[in-house]
Amino acid sequence: MHDLLLIAIITALLALDDRAGWQSLAGEPVFSSLFVGLAFGHVGAALRCGVALQAVWLSIGAARGSRRPNVLVGGVVGAGATCLSLHKTGDPREPLVIAAAVFCGLVAGEAAQWAEARAGVAREKWLERFRLPQDANVASRNLALYTIGSAAYIALVSALVSAVALMLSLPLADLIIDRAGEAASGLSAWAGALPAFAVATIAHAFTTRALGRTAALGFLLAVVVAWLL
Amino acid sequence: MAPVTGKLTRGDLNRVFARALFIQAAMHRRGMQSLGMLSALDAGAERVTNDPAALLARHADHFNTNPNMAPMVIGGVLRIEEEGGRGGPASVSRFKQACASALAAAGDVFFAGGLKPIALTLATLFAIYRFFPGLVAVFVLYNAALITVRYRGLSFGYARGWGLIEAFSSPRVQRALVLVRTGAACAGGLLAGVIVTGAFQQGTRAFIATVLVAALAWFAARRGVPASRLALALFPVAWIVGMLLH
Numbered sequence: 001m002h003d004l005l006l007i008a009i010i011t012a013l014l015a016l017d018d019r020a021g022w023q024s025l026a027g028e029p030v031f032s033s034l035f036v037g038l039a040f041g042h043v044g045a046a047l048r049c050g051v052a053l054q055a056v057w058l059s060i061g062a063a064r065g066s067r068r069p070n071v072l073v074g075g076v077v078g079a080g081a082t083c084l085s086l087h088k089t090g091d092p093r094e095p096l097v098i099a100a101a102v103f104c105g106l107v108a109g110e111a112a113q114w115a116e117a118r119a120g121v122a123r124e125k126w127l128e129r130f131r132l133p134q135d136a137n138v139a140s141r142n143l144a145l146y147t148i149g150s151a152a153y154i155a156l157v158s159a160l161v162s163a164v165a166l167m168l169s170l171p172l173a174d175l176i177i178d179r180a181g182e183a184a185s186g187l188s189a190w191a192g193a194l195p196a197f198a199v200a201t202i203a204h205a206f207t208t209r210a211l212g213r214t215a216a217l218g219f220l221l222a223v224v225v226a227w228l229l
Numbered sequence: 230m231a232p233v234t235g236k237l238t239r240g241d242l243n244r245v246f247a248r249a250l251f252i253q254a255a256m257h258r259r260g261m262q263s264l265g266m267l268s269a270l271d272a273g274a275e276r277v278t279n280d281p282a283a284l285l286a287r288h289a290d291h292f293n294t295n296p297n298m299a300p301m302v303i304g305g306v307l308r309i310e311e312e313g314g315r316g317g318p319a320s321v322s323r324f325k326q327a328c329a330s331a332l333a334a335a336g337d338v339f340f341a342g343g344l345k346p347i348a349l350t351l352a353t354l355f356a357i358y359r360f361f362p363g364l365v366a367v368f369v370l371y372n373a374a375l376i377t378v379r380y381r382g383l384s385f386g387y388a389r390g391w392g393l394i395e396a397f398s399s400p401r402v403q404r405a406l407v408l409v410r411t412g413a414a415c416a417g418g419l420l421a422g423v424i425v426t427g428a429f430q431q432g433t434r435a436f437i438a439t440v441l442v443a444a445l446a447w448f449a450a451r452r453g454v455p456a457s458r459l460a461l462a463l464f465p466v467a468w469i470v471g472m473l474l475h
Contacts, residue, residue, distance in 0.1 A: 023296065026368070030356050051356045059349075060342065126266075153252040186472065187467055187468060195357075195428075199424055201456065202418065204450040209362050217415065219425075
C-alpha cells in the first residue's frame with residue numbers, strides 16, 4: 001500500500017509537469033525510471049528498464065495527430081515493477097526481472113493511454129462549459145479555478161491509473177518470472193534487443209540525404225570510439 | 230537582458246510567464262490552449278488596457294501553437310493590445326492566429342524534431358553507460374534552454390508586437406532549425422552506433438537479434454505500426470524461441 005501511494009505521488013508530480021506544465025522531460029522513461037529507482041532503491045536496474053522503454057518510445061518529430069502510448073505511466077510502472085520485484089523476490093536473474101517489468105511497462109503504457117482518454121472526456125466537457133464572465137475579477141478567478149482544477153484532475157487520474165497498473169503488474173511480473181523457466185534467456189534477449197527500436201526510429205526519422213549523412217557520421221564515430229576503446 | 234519598454238514591468242512579465250508555463254493545463258479539443266492563453270493574458274491585462282474584460286473577450290476563441298512558442302505570441306498580443314490594436318495591417322485576432330500557425334510549425338521542428346530528440350538520445354546514451362552526471366547535465370541544460378526560449382520569447386514578443394511576424398521569417402530562424410535538426414541526426418547516429426556496437430560486443434546472437442529487431446521495427450515504422458505494439462508482439466516470440474534454443 002505504501003509503495004503504491006509513493007508511485008501515485010511520483011506519477012502525479014510528473015503528470016503535472018508532463019501534461020499540464022512545461023514538459024521538462026522528467027516524464028520520459030529514461031528520467032522517470034531514475035526517480036523511481038532513487039525512491040525504491042535498485043537505481044541501476046530501474047534505469048535499464050527505463051532505457052528499454054525509452055528506446056521503444058523514442059519520439060522524433062511532432063506527435064500531432066498520432067497516438068502515443070502513455071509513456072509517463074508506462075515508465076513509472078515498468079521501473080516500479082523492476083524495483084519492487086527485485087526487492088520482494090530477491091531473484092538473482094536481474095535481466096529476466098527487467099524483461100518482465102519492461103513487458104508490464106509496455107502494457108501499462110497502452111492501457112493508461114486508453115484509460116486516460118476515457119477519463120479525459122469528463123474534463124473536456126467541464127472545460128468546454130467555460131464561459132468568460134463580464135466582470136474581469138470573476139473572469140480572473142474562474143480562469144485560475146479551471147486551470148488548477150484541470151491540472152489537478154490530470155494528476156489525480158494519472159496517479160490512480162499508475163497505482164492500479166502497478167498493482168496489477170506486480171503479480172503479472174511474478175507470474176512471468178515464475179513460469180519463464182527455460183524461456184528466461186529468450187525473454188532476457190528480448191529486453192536486451194529492445195534498444196534496436198531506437199535504431200529503427202532514428203533510421204526512419206532522418207531520411208533526407210543531408211540528415212542521413214550526419215546520422216551516418218555519428219554512427220561511424222560511435223563505432224570508431226568503441227573500436228579504439 | 231534588454232530593458233522592458235511599455236506599460237508592463239519586468240514583474241508583470243514574470244507573472245505572465247509563470248502562467249504561460251501552464252498553458253497546456255486546461256487544454257481541450259474545442260478551444261485547445263484558449264484557456265491557458267486567457268489565463269496568461271489575464272496576468273497582464275489590467276496594465277495594458279482600461280477594460281481587461283473586453284481584452285479577454287477578444288481572445289476567448291480557439292488558440293493552438295507549440296507550447297514553447299506560445300509566450301512569444303502572448304507577448305506580441307499584449308504589446309498590440311497596449312497600443313490599442315493600432316499599427317498593424319489586420320486585427321489582433323488575425324495576428325494571433327497567423328503567429329500561432331507559423332510558430333507551431335517552427336516550434337515543432339525545433340523542439341519535437343530537434344532539441345527534444347537530442348536531449349533524449351543523449352540521455353539514453355548516458356543511461357546506457359550509467360553516467361549519472363551526464364543524465365543530470367542533459368536534464369538541466371534542456372530545461373534551461375526551454376525556460377530561456379519561453380522567457381526571452383515573451384520579452385521578445387512584447388518588444389516587437391507586429392514586428393514579430395517579420396522576425397520569425399528571417400533566415401536566422403531557418404538556420405537555427407537546420408542546425409538543431411543536424412544536431413539531432415548526429416546524436417541519433419551516435420546512439421544507434423552505441424547500441425549496435427554494444428550488441429556486437431555481447432556476441433553474435435545478440436548482434437543478430439538487434440539487427441533483426443531493428444529491421445523489423447523499421448519496416449513497421451514505415452507501415453505506421455506502433456513500436457510498442459510490435460515490441461509486445463515480439464514478447465511471446467522471444468518466449469518460444471528461448472524455449473526452443475534452450
